[in-house]
Amino acid sequence: MLEVNGVNSFYGKAQVLNDLNFDVASGTVVALLGRNGAGKTTTMKSIMQLVRPRKGKIIYQGQDITGWPSHKVARNGLGYVPEERRIFTQLTVLENLEVGRQPPRDGCTTWTEDMVFDLFPNLAERRHNRGKALSGGEQQMLTIARTLMGNPAFILLDEPSEGIAPVIVEQMARVILQLKDEGLTVLLSEQNLHFAQAVADAVVIIEHGTQKFAGSLASLQSQPEIRDQYLSV
Numbered sequence: 001m002l003e004v005n006g007v008n009s010f011y012g013k014a015q016v017l018n019d020l021n022f023d024v025a026s027g028t029v030v031a032l033l034g035r036n037g038a039g040k041t042t043t044m045k046s047i048m049q050l051v052r053p054r055k056g057k058i059i060y061q062g063q064d065i066t067g068w069p070s071h072k073v074a075r076n077g078l079g080y081v082p083e084e085r086r087i088f089t090q091l092t093v094l095e096n097l098e099v100g101r102q103p104p105r106d107g108c109t110t111w112t113e114d115m116v117f118d119l120f121p122n123l124a125e126r127r128h129n130r131g132k133a134l135s136g137g138e139q140q141m142l143t144i145a146r147t148l149m150g151n152p153a154f155i156l157l158d159e160p161s162e163g164i165a166p167v168i169v170e171q172m173a174r175v176i177l178q179l180k181d182e183g184l185t186v187l188l189s190e191q192n193l194h195f196a197q198a199v200a201d202a203v204v205i206i207e208h209g210t211q212k213f214a215g216s217l218a219s220l221q222s223q224p225e226i227r228d229q230y231l232s233v
């Protein structure tokens with residue numbers, strides 16, 4: 001569904017990604033793992049064309065999307081949930097969801113408010129509250145919920161478990177598996193293997209912008225030396 005082909009990305013003169021090569025198969029959850037500063041966010045931004053790869057290609061559903069404007073990438077069915085929660089603090093939960101609404105997309109779930117409230121019951125209770133009244137975890141959920149209102153086929157979640165309470169982390173893992181059941185394809189970034197193990201089918205490990213491993217979760221689990229070398233566990 002998504003191919004990252006020989007991607008090299010830079011900030012100015014500084015090269016941050018070196019020849020990344022991995023695939024995300026349709027209907028799977030792939031975890032992009034690596035320590036702080038490894039290049040996970042830059043990989044996601046390179047897929048979304050928020051950072052333009054200087055070399056290499058991003059192929060989505062057989063189409064080369066490299067160089068497309070980011071809004072066109074999003075309209076094509078890729079929903080990006082950045083690490084920093086970008087909700088509208090002055091708008092209510094319902095109004096935030098309304099902002100994210102896009103027309104139905106062929107082959108994808110058409111999300112309604114009720115459907116996202118089923119997924120995130122905490123938000124249902126808070127539907128008339130303003131964004132600023134929500135906890136960090138609820139803001140994280142609202143960011144995901146708003147992205148779902150755009151009816152994506154593929155969702156990129158940058159560190160969905162970062163900075164939220166353990167009980168919410170568990171809920172987040174359940175949500176990701178429910179999204180997979182809905183037929184969405186998920187690429188998430190994570191520093192810690194624990195969360196990835198609960199949700200991912202496959203794993204890509206990067207260190208200093210270089211890919212060190214790509215394969216199934218089972219194959220990573222059978223190679224503890226890779227895990228110990230590149231991940232904080």
Ligand SMILES: Nc1ncnc2c1ncn2[C@@H]1O[C@H](COP(=O)(O)OP(=O)(O)OP(=O)(O)O)[C@@H](O)[C@H]1O
Pocket residue numbers: 011014016034035036037038039040041042043083191
């Ligand atoms: N806008 C920027 N300008 C210059 N360098 C940047 C910029 N954003 C990130 N970097 C650098 O690029 C490298 C990769 O950063 P990136 O945010 O992609 O890593 P990450 O794996 O997502 O880490 P984190 O867990 O901190 O989000 C780091 O060395 C970082 O300092």
